[in-house]
Amino acid sequence: MNVAVVKPAVMQAAVVTGPGAVVVESRPLPEPGAGQVRVRLEGCGVCASNLTPWAGPEWMKFPTEPGGLGHEGWGIIDAVGEDVAEFAIGDRVAALSYHSYATHDIAEADAVVKLPDELAGMPFPGEPLGCAMNIFKRADIQAGQTVAIVGIGFLGALLTQLAVKAGARVIAVARRPFALELAKKAGAAEVIAMNDQWEIIEQVKQLTGGRFCDRVIEAVGKQWPLDLAAELTMERGKLIIAGYHQDGPRQINMQMWNWRGLDVINAHERDPKIYIQGIRDAIEAVQEGRLDASALYTHTYRLDQLDEALNATRDRPDGFMKALVLYP
Template identity: 40%
Template sequence: MRTAVLEGPGKFVIREVPIPQPQDGEVLIKVASCGVCHSEMGLWDGSFGQYPSRIGHEVSGTIVQLGSGVDSLSEGQRVTIFTDRHGYSEYVAVPAEYVIPIGSNTSFTAALGEPIGCVVNGLRRARIGLGDTVVLVGVGFMGLIMLQLVRIQGAGKVIVVDTRESALSRAAELGAHLCLNPKQDDVKQVVMDVTGGAGADFVIELTGNQSGLDLSSELVRIRGSLVVFGFHTSERRVNMFLWNWRGLDVINAHERDPRIYVEGIRVGMKLLEAGSLDMEPLVTHKFSLEQINEAFAVAYARGEDYVKAVIEP
């Protein structure tokens, strides 16, 4: 089978390797789609990681073979999976307990299980209540999923913050009540005005950078909640005086327990099938396996027209 091997910064090479054979309790999946994840950009640019590497973890596809002892799934079943590698391949073998069926009305492109599961689990940790004011700092791919699910949870007002006008336009189309650009707007002042000087009940940081974390901390009301959802790959400084003064609840929304991921993915697939979550407008770019270097270059550049890229082997 063909697989993409990251042999160094900015360099995927397509290799021929044997099709993996499912072991006891495993399932062999023919990959239909694998999302390009922002967390992989550090591997792409050489910031971290080791080479060669076979990555890719946002996988959906079809079961083509069952390992011994698997009786809860069937060949031909359309699924999404939880995995941490090898997704940029024609086939991948994973434990059956990490395989989640998808509905007949859900496309492979939409069934990006791992990121959807991340958002579901993050919001379960946050416990947003009916009528709460929520600020999303950063509305890229994950932020636009978050926006839809925050509204489902019954948030009273959802304010989004981003420096890209295209991101703000998409957020408005998906139901954001107020869209702010820090390049043009005094974000802190506007949020305080909207909340009567109190600040937001929940601020969800989705940028993964220092400035986004700093801004998020300033927008939370006394005894409000700061949800750190951005993917941070290095040390950060925090204003502990501000956190203490306001008595913030700080929630880290990323657990690495596979069982928790799978639970979140199952919920996410139900939301997709029910039509409560719309992923189709978020997938803006599609590439073949042979185009994977182009796909990563586009994802890394994050142009105005970009939200999400997928590889279709």
Template identity: 35%
Template structure:
């Protein structure tokens, strides 16, 4: 896709106007302020939160530009920008509008990306996982359980494995997802449609239970399973996005078991940005390789197909990325 001129105030991007209705349209960008950066977007990840909006699970009062995981190349900067320069590859934090050929954002929300990092669009989702792991703080040689082997669960697995756990047990109901977890290094996998997770974790841990269990499903049953796997006085980290409705938990049992509940969601902008900085360092060092998790790629004009695929989650699906520029790194 060709890029507009650097001085243009318009972009071409995807806008959600109704459930399952995305249109790629021209729209105005905010003016470039003294500390703002104009980025020609090359790629943007498709987040589950975006898919929920596309499915109509979140309120939509007016057409909404989607996408918050963009990366690209700086094409213009404000007069006072010192953090990045024209021509640099960057990962960006934006609240919306990332599915576009260009975005404007504050220089503090841009991170220069080394040439060795092939997938800078993964900096934002990886930051969520980095912050979740740091908050839950699993110790060396802990037994950990991950309930949910989707993209975020597998990303969590990669980061946790760098922390030196004794065992990593991944639970899901999809054989393909569990096979991916095993290929990425999980010491044990449990198909909870056929096996009792509490019993399997007790067997794995010598009857003790998980020191830390991470729920990454966004579902009530995921919470129940994570709790069942956790030892007395262990930690239960809620990483799944529980959007809409309510959840029921066995609070009396949770109370009795003295779980430490970790709410691994972050709204503080500085925490998010700090996580992105760490995420890029992990990718640069090769500690975390996200490439095996990017299963689908779509051009911007196929974004409806991308969202339909992400919602359907076929057996080979993990993560979709929208490609809007000329970066051919994969």
């Protein structure tokens, strides 16, 4: 008698086994619980926040959980748990979930946003797009203001677009000629190479008639760009810290911050509800033409090339802006 053997459903998931080392493993396909959905992922963006754990600091524990570190996923719901009424199998969504370096991930239903039909086929790493919208909202950028953006990576490039569309005059400061060219295409009025700090300060002083900038967004996450950003902020201006400063303490020139009466805004959010609203705002901004990240997705990788994707995010080869890991 022939007996059919039913193979258990599996997914593919990346596991970081040590500093700079990753393997892809087959794991049982997880089932969503009450209030959850399972997303068959189309892809996941690679976030620069992954680079510190990828380097293997003392506090990092290996191996990671399957799919761990990935949190910029989007895809199609293929299973729905109990008590979920607002989503159905087949819905295309962006998800705020945390094991998205895998072909499937589980997300809470209230951490998922449905993508409209006009975005079909477009990559949509919701978390960083929502992050850009939340930073922009807290920066309170208005038409006619002069806004300096220090650091034109993926986030800085998005903020350049948003500030230009809002009617601000944008001064983009970046290290790489490729990034400066992108900022110029996005509408930046002036672009300045990030080399000598005091030369940059003098250039911006001249460009603004000695006033400096109404808003300055620091989007690098290092000490000297933070110092530079403060120097470029006018009296009673707003300094918005968007860089990811998680590799150690920072020093600030409190004497100058105090004298100029700066409003200093740490623009990172941790409330999932605010993240989700940012993703909704990003969808609206794309629909309205205020945000277009398509030219910023410069490098794509398979899941078994996650190490290459992380290394490129770290090393930033010429022409690099944002890596996506795409799943078949």
